[in-house]
Amino acid sequence: MDYEAVIGLEVHAQLRTATKAFCRCSTQYGAAPNTNVCPVCLGHPGALPVLNRAVVEMTLRMGLATGCQIRPRSRFARKNYFYPDLPKGYQISQYDDPICYAGALEIELEDGSTKRIGITRIHMEEDAGKSIHDMDIETLVDLNRCGVPLIEIVSEPDIRSPREAVLYVQAIRQIVMYLGICDGNMEEGSLRCDANVSVRPRGASTFGTKTEVKNLNSFRNIEKALAYEIERHIAVLERGGTIEQETRMWDAAAQRTRPMRTKEFAHDYRYFPEPDLVPVVVSAEWIERVRSELPELPLARKRRLQQQYGLPAYDAGVLVAERPIADYFERTCQHLIEPSPERFKLVSNWIMTEVLRVLGERKIGIEDFPIGAEHLAELVELQAAQTISSRIAKELFAELLVQPSSPKALVAERGMVQVSDTALIEQLVERALSENPDTIAKWRSGKTNVLGFLVGQVMKYSDGKANPALVRQLLLERLGSPDAVPR
Ligand code: ADP
Ligand code: MG
Numbered sequence: 235m236d237y238e239a240v241i242g243l244e245v246h247a248q249l250r251t252a253t254k255a256f257c258r259c260s261t262q263y264g265a266a267p268n269t270n271v272c273p274v275c276l277g278h279p280g281a282l283p284v285l286n287r288a289v290v291e292m293t294l295r296m297g298l299a300t301g302c303q304i305r306p307r308s309r310f311a312r313k314n315y316f317y318p319d320l321p322k323g324y325q326i327s328q329y330d331d332p333i334c335y336a337g338a339l340e341i342e343l344e345d346g347s348t349k350r351i352g353i354t355r356i357h358m359e360e361d362a363g364k365s366i367h368d369m370d371i372e373t374l375v376d377l378n379r380c381g382v383p384l385i386e387i388v389s390e391p392d393i394r395s396p397r398e399a400v401l402y403v404q405a406i407r408q409i410v411m412y413l414g415i416c417d418g419n420m421e422e423g424s425l426r427c428d429a430n431v432s433v434r435p436r437g438a439s440t441f442g443t444k445t446e447v448k449n450l451n452s453f454r455n456i457e458k459a460l461a462y463e464i465e466r467h468i469a470v471l472e473r474g475g476t477i478e479q480e481t482r483m484w485d486a487a488a489q490r491t492r493p494m495r496t497k498e499f500a501h502d503y504r505y506f507p508e509p510d511l512v513p514v515v516v517s518a519e520w521i522e523r524v525r526s527e528l529p530e531l532p533l534a535r536k537r538r539l540q541q542q543y544g545l546p547a548y549d550a551g552v553l554v555a556e557r558p559i560a561d562y563f564e565r566t567c568q569h570l571i572e573p574s575p576e577r578f579k580l581v582s583n584w585i586m587t588e589v590l591r592v593l594g595e596r597k598i599g600i601e602d603f604p605i606g607a608e609h610l611a612e613l614v615e616l617q618a619a620q621t622i623s624s625r626i627a628k629e630l631f632a633e634l635l636v637q638p639s640s641p642k643a644l645v646a647e648r649g650m651v652q653v654s655d656t657a658l659i660e661q662l663v664e665r666a667l668s669e670n671p672d673t674i675a676k677w678r679s680g681k682t683n684v685l686g687f688l689v690g691q692v693m694k695y696s697d698g699k700a701n702p703a704l705v706r707q708l709l710l711e712r713l714g715s716p717d718a719v720p721r
């Protein structure tokens with residue numbers, strides 16, 4: 235039988251607030267264990283939570299960016315469960331009436347088409363602490379993360395393959411980073427994903443029983459865990475079995491999912507309205523203010539870069555992946571004195587290859603990149619006008635990395651201008667031929683690879699300043715067609 239997968243994701247994103255959701259403790263990652271804590275986030279009796287306004291602001295940003303409806307009045311609920319890293323014995327979350335609901339996200343598939351993934355809800359909640367199990371005999375508990383604000387973004391079961399699931403989470407990650415509400419760092423757990431998956435005969439109108447896979451902290455793991463789980467479901471069904479509704483975890487070392495616990499149901503958590511917090515009331519003015527301040531989102535920006543600058547889809551995708559990179563691209567283009575699609579493409583090439591390489595090697599962001607947009611623009615213009623060869627452009631780039639300065643000024647100062655003077659290059663061509671008398675004979679006998687060698691010689695005589703295309707052309711004219719090559 236031919237099966238189809240059905241996937242719905244629950245993505246948790248840690249909000250980049252300075253302080254926790256309900257107390258004034260710092261949210262700083264990596265602080266000494268159990269130092270960012272207070273009676274509120276430790277759940278001491280009588281300590282009362284107060285909602286951090288920034289949590290609502292950031293949640294509204296995400297809700298509006300994904301076309302959600304906003305509830306003017308929503309409330310918090312207690313989700314009760316026991317775990318050593320949950321000192322209160324409950325998590326403050328939202329259950330009925332979450333603040334955002336009924337939105338959608340457009341993802342772009344590999345073939346360039348788009349697909350709409352429904353967003354059921356986005357709600358606010360607090361994170362739990364961290365249990366560290368890597369000691370032989372003990373479990374250590376760090377409560378710094380207790381009370382750090384999260385949003386949970388729940389998708390409709392609209393996703394149909396592991397690849398689509400990855401594209402969806404990538405889109406979420408880009409959006410939260412564009413909105414400045416989450417750092418998107420999956421390794422540090424700032425963005426986490428639980429995946430719900432079921433299979434059904436292709437064409438069926440009802441869903442199969444789902445399992446939920448926890449602990450997915452990278453795109454690779456999301457894709458592999460889902461592929462594994464889909465195969466497993468199909469195998470069980472094929473041999474006449476039934477899928478157990480359960481919670482499983484991805485074991486990356488063994489490359490398989492394992493059962494964690496039988497499925498919990500909402501009633502197991504004894505949800506009830508949080509009595510210590512008043513309802514969250516969001517005015518129409520607040521919503522409109524946040525809406526008006528939303529930045530252009532990644533997919534829209536990608537489309538615009540393709541249109542406005544004539545960039546290929548691939549380039550636009552690479553550039554918009556991080557907002558500061560796309561900003562740098564556009565700033566550089568604005569500095570071009572003679573803007574043109576060729577020059578925009580050159581800017582894009584420089585950024586996609588050299589700039590991103592340096593950022594990766596130095597592990598820095600574009601804000602710490604030493605070559606300013608105006609200087610990259612100058613470099614591109616010198617190159618586009620063929621004032622300098624691409625080899626010299628590369629050399630200058632390497633120099634600017636060490637010592638910021640104006641490439642135009644450097645070129646003028648040092649006479650690095652590319653030589654396109656035919657008469658001068660002809661002289662150098664003659665010299666190359668007379669110093670290498672055997673090459674003409676080789677060329678005649680069909681050893682056409684001597685051409686590259688001769689171009690190299692001329693470039694050397696000119697200190698790399700000759701226009702290589704012109705050198706090649708003049709050499710070819712002088713050598714004529716090789717005899718061994720049939721005409
Ligand atoms: P639960 O109460 O078990 O958490 P929900 O109905 O709240 O289940 O859905 C949780 C997530 O599971 C959502 O992202 C939803 O899209 C997804 N989901 C629900 N039913 C299925 C199904 N049959 N197959 C795959 N995903 C599903
Ligand atoms: Mg769930």
Ligand code: ZN
Nearest residue numbers: 257259272275
């Ligand atoms: Zn605290």
